[in-house]
């Protein structure tokens with residue numbers, strides 16, 4: 087049992103001019119703790135169980151973006167510097183990426199991740215951004231590839247994460263590559 091979505095390649099999302107075009111992307115604030123916990127719980131667990139992590143994300147993540155539809159928080163993603171590779175200074179790593187089930191496949195995650203990448207480059211122009219994904223999470227791998235991330239490593243443990251099913255993928259995006 088995982089929290090990954092069913093892999094259904096080849097569909098065309100609404101992206102930009104569809105019903106979710108009015109969704110607002112913005113930085114998270116302290117007032118978002120409860121709503122962020124609710125969105126996190128879409129991956130499993132109760133809202134209560136996610137409150138501390140939600141509060142901690144808002145306090146500690148230098149980049150944290152949320153998607154808001156009609157005043158309701160419906161997705162989140164962030165980034166922080168993290169010691170991904172030994173003997174290398176901490177590098178930018180995507181932290182979390184979740185969209186509520188009822189609004190998936192409408193381009194929201196793509197917009198969120200694009201916002202996160204832009205916010206990181208506002209802080210550090212030209213820097214590479216990494217993400218770790220379970221190798222079985224084909225939907226997320228496709229999403230990252232669409233935004234120009236490319237695989238740089240694969241293994242049972244990456245960036246402090248041990249993967250359900252045994253394997254994860256480390257992907258990297260350089261600003262020169264960009265989305266496709």
Ligand SMILES: CC(C)(COP(=O)(O)OP(=O)(O)OC[C@H]1O[C@@H](n2cnc3c(N)ncnc32)[C@H](O)[C@@H]1OP(=O)(O)O)[C@@H](O)C(=O)NCCC(=O)NCCS
Nearest residue numbers: 093094095097099184185190191192193194195196225229
């Ligand atoms: C993965 C997730 C964040 C995607 O959110 P989303 O808003 O539905 O994604 P988007 O609509 O922006 O999709 C953009 C692209 O990603 C890929 N993608 C997204 N969902 C997919 C699916 N179910 N099957 C295949 N490809 C998928 C496609 O390339 C898609 O483009 P397309 O719709 O034009 O084909 C969402 O399904 C989710 O929250 N899943 C559970 C948590 C999770 O796995 N997070 C990722 C952790 S690394």
